[in-house]
Amino acid sequence: MNRAIHFEQMRLTSPHVQAAKLIYYQAFGYSKPLPFWILQLNALRPNVQFWALLENDELRGWLYLLLGKDIVFIYYCAVAQPYRSRGYGGLMMDWLKQRFPKHRLALNLPLPDGHETQRERFYARHGFRHADFVYTERGLRSDVLVCQGDLTAAEYVALLRPFAFYCYPIRTIPRT
Numbered sequence: 373m374n375r376a377i378h379f380e381q382m383r384l385t386s387p388h389v390q391a392a393k394l395i396y397y398q399a400f401g402y403s404k405p406l407p408f409w410i411l412q413l414n415a416l417r418p419n420v421q422f423w424a425l426l427e428n429d430e431l432r433g434w435l436y437l438l439l440g441k442d443i444v445f446i447y448y449c450a451v452a453q454p455y456r457s458r459g460y461g462g463l464m465m466d467w468l469k470q471r472f473p474k475h476r477l478a479l480n481l482p483l484p485d486g487h488e489t490q491r492e493r494f495y496a497r498h499g500f501r502h503a504d505f506v507y508t509e510r511g512l513r514s515d516v517l518v519c520q521g522d523l524t525a526a527e528y529v530a531l532l533r534p535f536a537f538y539c540y541p542i543r544t545i546p547r548t
Contacts (some may be wrong), residue, residue, distance in 0.1 A: 375427055379467060382422040382434065384412055391431040391452070392424065399450040411436060411448075414535070425451075425464055433460050435468070440531040443523065444472045446479040447535075465498040469520070478523050478531075480507055481515040495519075503528070505544040516544075 382392060393408045415422040419440070425433040433451035437444050446468070451460045468477055477500070481492060492515075500517040505525040507514045516528060525544040532542045 376429075377425070377427045377432075377463070380424050380426055382415065382424045384416075386424065388424050388426070388431040392434050395431070395434065395450045395452050396448070398453050400448070419534070425460060425467075433464060435464055437468075438531060438535050440475075440527075442475050443527060443531055444468065444475045444477050445531055446477060449479070461494060462498065465495075469499075476521040476523055477519040478503070478528065479517050481517055492517075502547060504547055506547050508543045508545055513545075515547075 380386075382388060386392075389412070396408050396411070411422070414420050415436070419438060421435075421437045421439060423435045423437070424431055425435070431452065432455045433449070435446065436448035438447055439445075449461065449464060451464075479495070479500070481495070495517050498519065500519040503516040503518045503523050503525075505516060505528070507516055507528070516523070528544060529542045536542060
């Protein structure tokens, strides 16, 4: 079978929105602080991109990106449950590096949920390493990973603060 794999920007009217929503809740749970409709609404902002990974026009995964001048923050990277560990996540990382060759890529490694070691190994295989700081929220720490260069805490805060509508502080502490 010939696989037709491509990326397409997700819009509010995309035929893949419901499948993306299902992947979101399967991957990140229903207790996430951001309801899916907020992701959709924020994707209307010029510095936010929502990309679908399609194979034969079926959604396999998606990327939710915050764009800075020379930084792309991977806010979410999700693969549909039946397609995990089949190379789709790596395909998305390779695509990001090709699409944004002069940008640093950054992300938060999710808070401990039992899969953090597997995720950390995945991102390390794709060139990500720990930044010199961690993100803290409500007393919980989240590792910040970066690829294709270095990232300072000040750059990280400056990128994320507008996305948070300046409503809550973006806190970092040095990595110990």
